[in-house]
Amino acid sequence: xxxxxxxxxxxxxxxxxxxxxxxxxxxxxxxxxxxxxxxxxxxxxxxxxxxxxxxxxxxxxxxxxxxxxxxxxxxxxxxxxxxxxxxxxxxxxxxxxxxxxxxxxxxxxxxxxxxxxxxxxxxxxxxxxxxxxxxxxxxxxxxxxxxxxxxxxxxxxxxxxxxxxxxxxxxxxxxxxxxxxxxxxxxxxxxxxxxxxxxxxxxxxxxxxxxxxxxxxxxxxxxxxxxxxxxxxxxxxxxxxxxxxxxxxxxxxxxxxxxxxxxxxxxxxxxxxxxxxxxxxxxxxxxxxxxxxxxxxxxxxxxxxxxxxxxxxxxxxxxxxxxxxxxxxxxxxxxxxxxxxxxxxxxxxxxxxxxxxxxxxxxxxxxxxxxxxxxxxxxxxxxxxxxxxxxxxxxxxxxxxxxxxxxxxxxxxxxxxxxxxxxxxxxxxxxxxxxxxxxxxxxxxxxxxxxxxxxxxxxxxxxxxxxxxxxxxxxxxxxxxxxxxxxxxx
Numbered sequence: 001x002x003x004x005x006x007x008x009x010x011x012x013x014x015x016x017x018x019x020x021x022x023x024x025x026x027x028x029x030x031x032x033x034x035x036x037x038x039x040x041x042x043x044x045x046x047x048x049x050x051x052x053x054x055x056x057x058x059x060x061x062x063x064x065x066x067x068x069x070x071x072x073x074x075x076x077x078x079x080x081x082x083x084x085x086x087x088x089x090x091x092x093x094x095x096x097x098x099x100x101x102x103x104x105x106x107x108x109x110x111x112x113x114x115x116x117x118x119x120x121x122x123x124x125x126x127x128x129x130x131x132x133x134x135x136x137x138x139x140x141x142x143x144x145x146x147x148x149x150x151x152x153x154x155x156x157x158x159x160x161x162x163x164x165x166x167x168x169x170x171x172x173x174x175x176x177x178x179x180x181x182x183x184x185x186x187x188x189x190x191x192x193x194x195x196x197x198x199x200x201x202x203x204x205x206x207x208x209x210x211x212x213x214x215x216x217x218x219x220x221x222x223x224x225x226x227x228x229x230x231x232x233x234x235x236x237x238x239x240x241x242x243x244x245x246x247x248x249x250x251x252x253x254x255x256x257x258x259x260x261x262x263x264x265x266x267x268x269x270x271x272x273x274x275x276x277x278x279x280x281x282x283x284x285x286x287x288x289x290x291x292x293x294x295x296x297x298x299x300x301x302x303x304x305x306x307x308x309x310x311x312x313x314x315x316x317x318x319x320x321x322x323x324x325x326x327x328x329x330x331x332x333x334x335x336x337x338x339x340x341x342x343x344x345x346x347x348x349x350x351x352x353x354x355x356x357x358x359x360x361x362x363x364x365x366x367x368x369x370x371x372x373x374x375x376x377x378x379x380x381x382x383x384x385x386x387x388x389x390x391x392x393x394x395x396x397x398x399x400x401x402x403x404x405x406x407x408x409x410x411x412x413x414x415x416x417x418x419x420x421x422x423x424x425x426x427x428x429x430x431x432x433x434x435x436x437x438x439x440x441x442x443x444x445x446x447x448x449x450x451x452x453x454x455x456x457x458x459x460x461x462x463x464x465x466x467x468x469x470x471x472x473x474x475x476x477x478x479x480x481x482x483x484x485x486x487x488x489x490x
Contacts, residue, residue, distance in 0.1 A: 010157045011096065014117050015078050017155040022080035026058045032185035034061060034112065037141065039230040040178060040198055041110060042068055043223055044139045046238055047274045049107035052133065054100070055114020056092060059085035065110060066090075075100070076114075097126045102133035107239075109134060111142040113194075120150055120159050123169050131173040131201050137221045137239045137487065138201045140174055142166075146181055146193040161195050174199035175220050175445070178229060220445040223483040226437070226476045234266025235435050235483040238277045242326050243289075246483045247273045248337050248435035250318035250409065253393045258304065258317075266481075269317040272300045273410070277323075286332040287417035289323060290410070297412030308413040313396035319410045320348075322433040324425070329489065331431060333421040335409045340432040340441040341423055348421055352395050352405040353469065359391070360384035361463050376461035380474045384463070392469065429489045437482025439466055445484050452478070 018025060038061070045051070049070045053062040056074035058081050065072045074092040076082050085092040097118060109130050118126055130140050147160035161169070163179045170176065176199045184192035200221045225233035234249030249266030258268035276296035280289055297317050301307055308316065320335020331339050333348045340346070364376050364384040376384065385392075398406045400415050408419045425431060432441050434448070439455060442448045459466045462479050472479045 010119065010152075011077065011117070013152070014156045018078040019080040022058075022078075022084065025081075026084060029057065029060065029186055032060070032187075034064065034185060036230050037112070037143075037182070037196060038064055038068070041108065041139065041141045042070075043225075043230070043233065044177070044198065044200070044221060044237065045070065045108050046240070047271065047278070050105065051108045051110060052102075052106045054097070054109050054111040054130070055117075056085055056090070057081050057114075059088050059090040059092065061110060061112055062090045062092075063088065070108075073106075097129070098122075100129045100133055104133070104135045104138075106134050106138060108139040109141070111140065113143050113145075115142050116144045116159055116161075117157055118159060119157070120169070123159065124172070127170050127173045134201045135239070136201065137237075137244075137485070139177075139221070140170075140199050140201070141197070142170075143194050143196045146195045163195060166195055166197055170197065170199055174201060177220075177222050180229075220484065220486040222445055222449075224477075224481070226473070226478045226481050228477045232264065232267045233481045234264070234270055235437065235481040236270035236274050237483055237485055238274050239485075240278065242282045243277055243280060244324045244326075244433065244485060244487065245277055246322045246337055246433040246435055246485050248320045248335065248437075248481070248483070249273075250320070251480075252315075253396065254312065254315035256315045258300075265315075265317050266319075269297060269300075269319045269410075272296050272317070273319055273321065283327045284325070285328070286323075286325075286330065286420045286422050289325075289332065290334050290415060290417040290420050293321065294410045294412060294415045294417075297410060301412050308411070313399075314393050316396060316399075316411050316413070318396070318399065320435075321410065322435075324431060324433060324487075324489065326490070329425045329427070331423040331425055331433070333423075334419070335407075336436050338434055338436065338438075338441065339423065340430075340434075340443070341425060342429050343443065345441050346421070346423060350405075350407040352398060352407055355405065356388050356391055356395070356469050357467050360388050360469055361467060363387040364461075364463055376463060376471065379461075379471075382471045382473070385470050388469065425489045427490055430486070431489050432484065432486040434485070435481065435483045437478060437480040438484060441484075443486070445486060448484055452482070 051065050051070045051072050053074040056062050056076045062072050062074045074090050075095045077096040082092050082094045144161040149160040178198040180196050182194050223235050223237055225231035236247040238245040247270045249270040252265035273293055276293050320337045322337035322339050323332040336348050338347045367374050399409050399411050434441055438448050440451050455465045460472045462468045462471045
Protein backbone atom coordinates (compact mmCIF):
# COMPACT_ATOMS: atom_id res chain seq x y z
CA UNK A 1 0.00 0.00 0.00
CA UNK A 2 1.30 3.46 -0.92
CA UNK A 3 1.08 6.00 1.92
CA UNK A 4 -1.77 8.46 1.42
CA UNK A 5 0.53 11.36 2.29
CA UNK A 6 4.09 12.33 1.23
CA UNK A 7 6.92 11.15 3.48
CA UNK A 8 7.19 14.32 5.57
CA UNK A 9 3.42 14.46 6.12
CA UNK A 10 2.83 10.85 7.20
CA UNK A 11 5.93 11.00 9.41
CA UNK A 12 4.71 14.29 10.93
CA UNK A 13 1.48 12.58 11.99
CA UNK A 14 3.41 9.76 13.68
CA UNK A 15 5.82 12.16 15.40
CA UNK A 16 2.91 14.23 16.65
CA UNK A 17 1.57 11.11 18.36
CA UNK A 18 4.87 10.50 20.16
CA UNK A 19 5.34 14.14 21.13
CA UNK A 20 1.79 14.31 22.50
CA UNK A 21 1.85 10.92 24.26
CA UNK A 22 5.49 10.76 25.40
CA UNK A 23 4.93 9.71 29.01
CA UNK A 24 2.25 7.12 28.19
CA UNK A 25 4.45 5.56 25.52
CA UNK A 26 7.45 5.37 27.85
CA UNK A 27 5.35 3.66 30.51
CA UNK A 28 4.00 1.10 28.03
CA UNK A 29 7.48 0.03 26.85
CA UNK A 30 9.41 0.25 30.11
CA UNK A 31 8.93 -3.38 31.19
CA UNK A 32 9.90 -5.05 27.92
CA UNK A 33 12.57 -7.74 28.31
CA UNK A 34 14.89 -7.44 25.30
CA UNK A 35 17.76 -9.50 26.73
CA UNK A 36 17.48 -12.33 24.20
CA UNK A 37 17.40 -9.94 21.24
CA UNK A 38 20.29 -7.89 22.62
CA UNK A 39 22.29 -11.09 23.23
CA UNK A 40 21.90 -12.24 19.64
CA UNK A 41 22.96 -8.81 18.38
CA UNK A 42 25.91 -8.53 20.76
CA UNK A 43 27.24 -11.95 19.72
CA UNK A 44 28.27 -10.45 16.36
CA UNK A 45 29.87 -7.26 17.67
CA UNK A 46 33.53 -6.68 18.61
CA UNK A 47 34.39 -5.43 22.13
CA UNK A 48 33.78 -1.70 22.55
CA UNK A 49 31.79 -1.57 19.31
CA UNK A 50 30.39 1.73 18.05
CA UNK A 51 26.61 1.21 17.90
CA UNK A 52 23.79 3.38 16.56
CA UNK A 53 20.43 3.08 18.32
CA UNK A 54 18.35 4.14 15.32
CA UNK A 55 14.94 5.27 16.50
CA UNK A 56 15.96 5.15 20.14
CA UNK A 57 12.76 6.42 21.72
CA UNK A 58 13.39 7.31 25.38
CA UNK A 59 16.71 5.42 25.33
CA UNK A 60 15.82 2.16 27.09
CA UNK A 61 17.96 0.06 24.73
CA UNK A 62 20.68 2.72 24.43
CA UNK A 63 21.33 2.33 28.14
CA UNK A 64 21.34 -1.48 27.85
CA UNK A 65 23.84 -1.34 24.98
CA UNK A 66 26.07 1.04 26.94
CA UNK A 67 26.00 -1.37 29.90
CA UNK A 68 27.35 -4.05 27.54
CA UNK A 69 30.41 -1.87 26.98
CA UNK A 70 29.50 -0.35 23.62
CA UNK A 71 29.92 3.27 22.53
CA UNK A 72 26.36 4.29 21.70
CA UNK A 73 25.03 7.10 19.58
CA UNK A 74 21.24 7.50 19.59
CA UNK A 75 18.93 9.07 17.01
CA UNK A 76 15.20 9.70 17.09
CA UNK A 77 12.92 12.01 15.15
CA UNK A 78 10.63 12.81 18.10
CA UNK A 79 11.59 15.95 20.01
CA UNK A 80 9.78 14.73 23.11
CA UNK A 81 11.49 11.35 23.17
CA UNK A 82 14.89 12.94 22.49
CA UNK A 83 14.45 15.20 25.53
CA UNK A 84 13.78 12.17 27.72
CA UNK A 85 16.76 10.26 26.29
CA UNK A 86 19.05 13.24 26.83
CA UNK A 87 17.85 13.56 30.44
CA UNK A 88 19.10 9.98 30.95
CA UNK A 89 22.61 10.95 29.85
CA UNK A 90 22.35 9.51 26.35
CA UNK A 91 24.21 11.02 23.37
CA UNK A 92 21.09 11.64 21.27
CA UNK A 93 20.40 13.60 18.09
CA UNK A 94 16.96 14.55 16.77
CA UNK A 95 16.98 13.31 13.19
CA UNK A 96 14.71 11.44 10.79
CA UNK A 97 15.66 8.18 9.07
CA UNK A 98 16.10 10.01 5.76
CA UNK A 99 18.68 12.35 7.28
CA UNK A 100 21.24 9.67 8.23
CA UNK A 101 24.38 10.48 6.20
CA UNK A 102 27.05 8.58 8.17
CA UNK A 103 29.60 6.55 6.18
CA UNK A 104 31.20 3.43 7.71
CA UNK A 105 30.92 4.88 11.21
CA UNK A 106 29.25 2.05 13.13
CA UNK A 107 29.93 -1.61 13.92
CA UNK A 108 26.25 -2.21 14.56
CA UNK A 109 22.86 -0.57 14.15
CA UNK A 110 20.02 -1.38 16.53
CA UNK A 111 16.65 -0.48 14.99
CA UNK A 112 14.14 -1.95 17.42
CA UNK A 113 10.49 -1.25 16.53
CA UNK A 114 11.45 1.92 14.70
CA UNK A 115 11.71 1.35 10.94
CA UNK A 116 8.15 -0.02 11.02
CA UNK A 117 6.95 3.61 10.94
CA UNK A 118 8.25 3.98 7.37
CA UNK A 119 6.18 3.06 4.35
CA UNK A 120 7.18 -0.03 2.41
CA UNK A 121 8.16 2.28 -0.46
CA UNK A 122 10.57 4.20 1.80
CA UNK A 123 12.21 1.18 3.48
CA UNK A 124 14.78 0.46 0.71
CA UNK A 125 16.26 3.94 1.17
CA UNK A 126 16.49 3.35 4.94
CA UNK A 127 18.23 -0.01 4.49
CA UNK A 128 20.65 1.59 2.01
CA UNK A 129 21.48 4.34 4.50
CA UNK A 130 22.01 1.76 7.23
CA UNK A 131 24.40 -0.22 5.01
CA UNK A 132 26.33 2.93 4.14
CA UNK A 133 26.60 3.89 7.82
CA UNK A 134 28.01 0.49 8.82
CA UNK A 135 31.62 -0.61 8.66
CA UNK A 136 32.50 -3.71 6.60
CA UNK A 137 30.71 -6.74 8.03
CA UNK A 138 28.61 -4.39 10.19
CA UNK A 139 25.51 -5.81 11.86
CA UNK A 140 21.90 -4.59 11.68
CA UNK A 141 19.08 -5.64 14.01
CA UNK A 142 15.57 -4.55 13.05
CA UNK A 143 12.06 -5.57 14.05
CA UNK A 144 8.58 -5.11 12.61
CA UNK A 145 5.12 -6.04 13.75
CA UNK A 146 4.26 -9.39 12.17
CA UNK A 147 1.69 -9.22 9.38
CA UNK A 148 0.74 -7.62 6.08
CA UNK A 149 -0.88 -4.34 7.17
CA UNK A 150 0.31 -0.92 6.00
CA UNK A 151 -1.28 2.37 6.98
CA UNK A 152 -2.38 4.45 9.95
CA UNK A 153 -3.34 2.73 13.19
CA UNK A 154 -4.06 4.63 16.39
CA UNK A 155 -2.47 7.86 15.17
CA UNK A 156 0.75 6.30 13.84
CA UNK A 157 1.83 4.97 10.45
CA UNK A 158 2.89 1.31 10.38
CA UNK A 159 4.31 -1.22 7.94
CA UNK A 160 3.93 -4.81 9.14
CA UNK A 161 6.22 -7.44 7.58
CA UNK A 162 6.73 -11.19 7.49
CA UNK A 163 9.95 -13.13 6.94
CA UNK A 164 9.59 -13.28 3.14
CA UNK A 165 8.66 -9.61 2.67
CA UNK A 166 11.41 -8.41 5.02
CA UNK A 167 14.01 -10.63 3.32
CA UNK A 168 13.00 -9.19 -0.07
CA UNK A 169 13.39 -5.60 1.11
CA UNK A 170 16.63 -6.03 3.06
CA UNK A 171 18.30 -8.53 0.71
CA UNK A 172 19.97 -6.12 -1.73
CA UNK A 173 21.94 -4.51 1.11
CA UNK A 174 22.31 -7.15 3.83
CA UNK A 175 22.96 -10.88 4.18
CA UNK A 176 20.39 -12.26 6.61
CA UNK A 177 21.92 -14.20 9.52
CA UNK A 178 18.89 -14.85 11.73
CA UNK A 179 15.13 -14.45 11.23
CA UNK A 180 12.73 -15.24 14.05
CA UNK A 181 9.35 -14.29 15.41
CA UNK A 182 8.77 -13.43 19.07
CA UNK A 183 5.81 -12.47 21.24
CA UNK A 184 5.49 -8.82 22.19
CA UNK A 185 7.75 -8.24 25.21
CA UNK A 186 5.63 -5.40 26.63
CA UNK A 187 3.24 -6.14 29.48
CA UNK A 188 -0.35 -5.94 28.30
CA UNK A 189 0.45 -6.80 24.68
CA UNK A 190 0.03 -10.56 24.92
CA UNK A 191 -1.02 -12.14 21.62
CA UNK A 192 0.91 -9.65 19.47
CA UNK A 193 3.94 -10.92 17.51
CA UNK A 194 7.08 -9.41 16.02
CA UNK A 195 9.27 -10.29 13.06
CA UNK A 196 12.96 -9.95 14.01
CA UNK A 197 16.01 -9.94 11.75
CA UNK A 198 19.77 -9.81 12.28
CA UNK A 199 21.79 -9.28 9.13
CA UNK A 200 25.29 -8.36 7.99
CA UNK A 201 26.20 -5.64 5.50
CA UNK A 202 26.81 -6.94 1.98
CA UNK A 203 29.46 -4.38 0.98
CA UNK A 204 32.74 -6.12 0.00
CA UNK A 205 35.32 -5.64 2.74
CA UNK A 206 37.82 -3.01 1.71
CA UNK A 207 35.38 -1.12 -0.50
CA UNK A 208 33.84 2.09 0.77
CA UNK A 209 30.07 2.43 0.78
CA UNK A 210 29.37 6.10 0.06
CA UNK A 211 26.85 5.11 -2.62
CA UNK A 212 23.24 4.22 -1.84
CA UNK A 213 23.19 1.72 -4.71
CA UNK A 214 22.92 -1.97 -3.77
CA UNK A 215 26.38 -3.61 -3.60
CA UNK A 216 27.13 -6.47 -5.97
CA UNK A 217 29.24 -8.69 -3.68
CA UNK A 218 28.70 -9.96 -0.17
CA UNK A 219 30.55 -10.39 3.07
CA UNK A 220 29.21 -12.82 5.65
CA UNK A 221 29.73 -13.12 9.38
CA UNK A 222 28.09 -15.61 11.70
CA UNK A 223 28.78 -17.04 15.13
CA UNK A 224 26.64 -19.26 17.30
CA UNK A 225 27.01 -21.29 20.47
CA UNK A 226 26.57 -25.06 20.30
CA UNK A 227 23.71 -24.45 22.74
CA UNK A 228 21.85 -22.21 20.29
CA UNK A 229 21.31 -18.53 19.54
CA UNK A 230 21.93 -16.18 22.44
CA UNK A 231 23.82 -18.72 24.60
CA UNK A 232 27.41 -18.00 25.73
CA UNK A 233 29.99 -19.10 23.19
CA UNK A 234 33.71 -19.81 23.18
CA UNK A 235 33.93 -18.49 19.61
CA UNK A 236 34.26 -14.83 18.70
CA UNK A 237 34.81 -12.60 15.67
CA UNK A 238 37.05 -9.56 15.32
CA UNK A 239 36.91 -7.00 12.50
CA UNK A 240 39.00 -3.83 12.20
CA UNK A 241 40.61 -1.83 9.43
CA UNK A 242 43.81 -3.84 9.94
CA UNK A 243 42.79 -7.37 10.90
CA UNK A 244 39.91 -9.81 10.60
CA UNK A 245 39.82 -12.87 12.81
CA UNK A 246 37.94 -15.89 14.07
CA UNK A 247 38.79 -16.93 17.64
CA UNK A 248 38.03 -20.41 18.96
CA UNK A 249 38.28 -20.75 22.73
CA UNK A 250 38.83 -24.38 23.72
CA UNK A 251 36.07 -26.11 25.68
CA UNK A 252 37.27 -26.02 29.30
CA UNK A 253 38.05 -29.38 30.93
CA UNK A 254 38.29 -27.80 34.39
CA UNK A 255 35.64 -26.01 36.45
CA UNK A 256 37.25 -22.59 37.03
CA UNK A 257 35.20 -19.49 36.21
CA UNK A 258 37.04 -16.34 35.15
CA UNK A 259 36.81 -12.56 35.65
CA UNK A 260 34.19 -10.70 37.70
CA UNK A 261 31.53 -11.97 35.28
CA UNK A 262 32.32 -15.60 36.24
CA UNK A 263 32.75 -16.72 32.63
CA UNK A 264 33.77 -20.22 31.54
CA UNK A 265 37.31 -20.40 30.19
CA UNK A 266 36.41 -20.57 26.49
CA UNK A 267 34.20 -17.47 26.60
CA UNK A 268 36.68 -15.56 28.74
CA UNK A 269 39.73 -16.28 26.59
CA UNK A 270 37.84 -15.31 23.43
CA UNK A 271 37.13 -11.88 24.94
CA UNK A 272 40.74 -11.50 26.08
CA UNK A 273 41.94 -12.13 22.53
CA UNK A 274 39.38 -9.78 20.99
CA UNK A 275 40.75 -6.98 23.16
CA UNK A 276 44.34 -7.94 22.34
CA UNK A 277 43.68 -7.91 18.59
CA UNK A 278 42.66 -4.27 18.88
CA UNK A 279 46.20 -3.45 20.09
CA UNK A 280 48.11 -5.16 17.26
CA UNK A 281 50.37 -2.98 15.16
CA UNK A 282 49.12 -2.55 11.60
CA UNK A 283 52.25 -4.14 10.11
CA UNK A 284 52.71 -6.88 12.72
CA UNK A 285 54.08 -10.15 11.37
CA UNK A 286 52.41 -13.49 11.98
CA UNK A 287 54.94 -14.39 14.70
CA UNK A 288 54.56 -10.97 16.36
CA UNK A 289 50.77 -11.35 16.37
CA UNK A 290 50.92 -14.77 18.00
CA UNK A 291 53.37 -13.49 20.62
CA UNK A 292 51.08 -10.55 21.42
CA UNK A 293 47.96 -12.68 21.67
CA UNK A 294 49.64 -15.28 23.83
CA UNK A 295 51.02 -12.52 26.05
CA UNK A 296 47.48 -11.22 26.58
CA UNK A 297 46.54 -14.60 28.09
CA UNK A 298 49.62 -14.48 30.32
CA UNK A 299 48.51 -11.04 31.51
CA UNK A 300 44.99 -12.34 32.11
CA UNK A 301 46.41 -14.96 34.45
CA UNK A 302 48.33 -12.27 36.35
CA UNK A 303 45.21 -10.13 36.73
CA UNK A 304 43.53 -13.12 38.38
CA UNK A 305 46.52 -13.64 40.68
CA UNK A 306 47.53 -16.79 38.80
CA UNK A 307 50.49 -18.02 36.76
CA UNK A 308 50.77 -20.49 33.88
CA UNK A 309 53.38 -22.60 35.63
CA UNK A 310 51.30 -23.19 38.75
CA UNK A 311 47.91 -23.68 37.09
CA UNK A 312 46.80 -27.31 36.63
CA UNK A 313 46.89 -28.13 32.92
CA UNK A 314 43.11 -28.67 32.77
CA UNK A 315 42.48 -25.16 34.17
CA UNK A 316 44.61 -23.28 31.64
CA UNK A 317 42.99 -21.07 29.03
CA UNK A 318 43.39 -22.30 25.45
CA UNK A 319 42.43 -20.84 22.09
CA UNK A 320 43.10 -21.10 18.37
CA UNK A 321 42.89 -18.26 15.88
CA UNK A 322 42.51 -17.65 12.16
CA UNK A 323 43.64 -14.15 11.13
CA UNK A 324 43.77 -12.02 8.00
CA UNK A 325 46.33 -9.19 7.93
CA UNK A 326 45.28 -6.38 5.61
CA UNK A 327 48.75 -4.81 5.50
CA UNK A 328 50.54 -8.08 4.73
CA UNK A 329 47.74 -9.68 2.68
CA UNK A 330 48.21 -12.95 4.52
CA UNK A 331 45.99 -15.48 6.29
CA UNK A 332 47.51 -16.88 9.49
CA UNK A 333 46.41 -20.09 11.23
CA UNK A 334 47.51 -21.01 14.74
CA UNK A 335 45.80 -23.96 16.37
CA UNK A 336 42.91 -25.85 14.83
CA UNK A 337 40.93 -23.07 13.13
CA UNK A 338 40.77 -23.33 9.35
CA UNK A 339 40.44 -21.20 6.22
CA UNK A 340 39.34 -21.28 2.59
CA UNK A 341 41.10 -19.15 -0.03
CA UNK A 342 39.82 -18.99 -3.61
CA UNK A 343 38.09 -22.34 -3.31
CA UNK A 344 40.90 -24.24 -1.56
CA UNK A 345 40.48 -25.36 2.04
CA UNK A 346 43.38 -25.14 4.50
CA UNK A 347 43.02 -27.13 7.72
CA UNK A 348 45.26 -27.18 10.76
CA UNK A 349 44.20 -30.32 12.58
CA UNK A 350 45.88 -32.06 15.52
CA UNK A 351 47.26 -35.59 15.46
CA UNK A 352 46.15 -36.09 19.06
CA UNK A 353 42.58 -35.14 18.10
CA UNK A 354 42.56 -37.72 15.31
CA UNK A 355 43.87 -40.39 17.69
CA UNK A 356 41.36 -39.63 20.45
CA UNK A 357 38.54 -39.53 17.92
CA UNK A 358 39.52 -42.99 16.68
CA UNK A 359 39.64 -44.27 20.27
CA UNK A 360 36.16 -42.90 20.96
CA UNK A 361 34.75 -44.55 17.84
CA UNK A 362 36.55 -47.79 18.79
CA UNK A 363 35.01 -47.83 22.28
CA UNK A 364 31.56 -47.30 20.76
CA UNK A 365 32.15 -50.14 18.28
CA UNK A 366 33.23 -52.49 21.11
CA UNK A 367 30.17 -51.50 23.14
CA UNK A 368 27.98 -52.41 20.18
CA UNK A 369 29.65 -55.82 19.98
CA UNK A 370 28.58 -56.47 23.58
CA UNK A 371 25.16 -54.85 23.18
CA UNK A 372 23.81 -54.79 19.58
CA UNK A 373 20.89 -52.62 20.74
CA UNK A 374 23.18 -49.80 21.91
CA UNK A 375 22.49 -46.58 19.98
CA UNK A 376 25.09 -43.83 20.57
CA UNK A 377 22.72 -41.24 19.10
CA UNK A 378 20.46 -41.71 22.14
CA UNK A 379 23.17 -41.97 24.78
CA UNK A 380 23.02 -38.78 26.84
CA UNK A 381 26.18 -39.82 28.72
CA UNK A 382 28.23 -40.20 25.48
CA UNK A 383 29.89 -43.48 26.47
CA UNK A 384 32.70 -43.08 23.94
CA UNK A 385 33.68 -39.65 25.26
CA UNK A 386 33.50 -40.85 28.86
CA UNK A 387 36.02 -43.56 28.00
CA UNK A 388 38.52 -41.08 26.53
CA UNK A 389 37.90 -38.24 29.00
CA UNK A 390 41.02 -38.98 31.08
CA UNK A 391 43.13 -38.66 27.94
CA UNK A 392 41.28 -35.48 26.91
CA UNK A 393 42.26 -33.98 30.25
CA UNK A 394 45.83 -35.23 30.04
CA UNK A 395 46.38 -33.89 26.51
CA UNK A 396 46.75 -30.38 27.95
CA UNK A 397 50.25 -31.48 28.99
CA UNK A 398 51.18 -31.75 25.29
CA UNK A 399 50.33 -28.16 24.36
CA UNK A 400 53.11 -26.42 22.42
CA UNK A 401 55.40 -29.39 23.03
CA UNK A 402 57.85 -31.08 20.70
CA UNK A 403 56.84 -34.57 21.81
CA UNK A 404 54.82 -36.89 19.61
CA UNK A 405 51.23 -35.60 19.51
CA UNK A 406 52.26 -32.14 20.72
CA UNK A 407 50.09 -29.36 19.30
CA UNK A 408 50.11 -25.58 19.04
CA UNK A 409 47.64 -23.48 20.98
CA UNK A 410 47.51 -20.06 22.61
CA UNK A 411 47.57 -20.73 26.36
CA UNK A 412 49.73 -18.07 27.98
CA UNK A 413 52.76 -20.35 28.33
CA UNK A 414 55.74 -20.90 26.05
CA UNK A 415 54.60 -21.10 22.41
CA UNK A 416 56.23 -21.52 19.00
CA UNK A 417 55.23 -18.44 16.95
CA UNK A 418 57.25 -19.84 14.06
CA UNK A 419 54.69 -22.66 13.77
CA UNK A 420 51.95 -20.33 12.54
CA UNK A 421 50.80 -21.30 9.05
CA UNK A 422 50.98 -18.38 6.60
CA UNK A 423 49.06 -18.20 3.30
CA UNK A 424 49.59 -15.29 0.87
CA UNK A 425 46.38 -13.75 -0.46
CA UNK A 426 45.86 -11.74 -3.64
CA UNK A 427 43.60 -8.66 -3.79
CA UNK A 428 40.15 -9.77 -4.88
CA UNK A 429 40.56 -13.28 -3.44
CA UNK A 430 37.55 -14.78 -1.72
CA UNK A 431 38.55 -15.70 1.83
CA UNK A 432 36.74 -17.61 4.56
CA UNK A 433 38.02 -17.87 8.14
CA UNK A 434 36.26 -20.33 10.44
CA UNK A 435 36.43 -22.29 13.66
CA UNK A 436 36.34 -26.07 13.63
CA UNK A 437 32.61 -26.02 14.37
CA UNK A 438 32.31 -26.14 10.57
CA UNK A 439 33.53 -29.56 9.38
CA UNK A 440 33.81 -28.41 5.75
CA UNK A 441 34.04 -24.87 4.37
CA UNK A 442 32.40 -23.57 1.22
CA UNK A 443 32.53 -20.17 -0.47
CA UNK A 444 29.25 -19.06 1.09
CA UNK A 445 27.84 -19.21 4.58
CA UNK A 446 24.63 -20.72 3.23
CA UNK A 447 26.49 -23.67 1.66
CA UNK A 448 28.62 -24.22 4.77
CA UNK A 449 25.53 -24.15 6.99
CA UNK A 450 23.60 -26.48 4.66
CA UNK A 451 26.39 -29.07 4.75
CA UNK A 452 26.63 -28.85 8.54
CA UNK A 453 22.89 -29.18 9.09
CA UNK A 454 22.67 -32.21 6.82
CA UNK A 455 25.63 -33.82 8.59
CA UNK A 456 24.08 -33.13 12.02
CA UNK A 457 20.86 -34.79 10.90
CA UNK A 458 22.73 -37.84 9.61
CA UNK A 459 25.32 -38.21 12.37
CA UNK A 460 24.28 -36.67 15.72
CA UNK A 461 26.54 -39.15 17.54
CA UNK A 462 29.53 -37.80 15.57
CA UNK A 463 30.96 -41.20 14.67
CA UNK A 464 30.57 -40.98 10.89
CA UNK A 465 30.81 -37.93 8.65
CA UNK A 466 31.20 -35.76 11.77
CA UNK A 467 33.50 -38.13 13.66
CA UNK A 468 34.99 -36.33 16.61
CA UNK A 469 35.71 -36.53 20.32
CA UNK A 470 32.14 -35.69 21.35
CA UNK A 471 28.56 -36.09 20.20
CA UNK A 472 25.88 -33.42 20.00
CA UNK A 473 24.89 -33.06 23.67
CA UNK A 474 21.20 -33.29 24.59
CA UNK A 475 19.51 -29.94 24.05
CA UNK A 476 22.35 -28.57 21.93
CA UNK A 477 22.07 -27.58 18.28
CA UNK A 478 25.56 -28.71 17.24
CA UNK A 479 28.66 -30.52 18.48
CA UNK A 480 30.67 -27.31 18.92
CA UNK A 481 30.45 -23.54 18.81
CA UNK A 482 30.95 -22.25 15.28
CA UNK A 483 32.04 -19.03 13.58
CA UNK A 484 32.30 -18.07 9.92
CA UNK A 485 33.79 -14.89 8.46
CA UNK A 486 33.79 -14.62 4.66
CA UNK A 487 34.99 -11.63 2.65
CA UNK A 488 36.76 -10.42 -0.47
CA UNK A 489 40.39 -9.53 0.30
CA UNK A 490 41.88 -6.17 -0.58
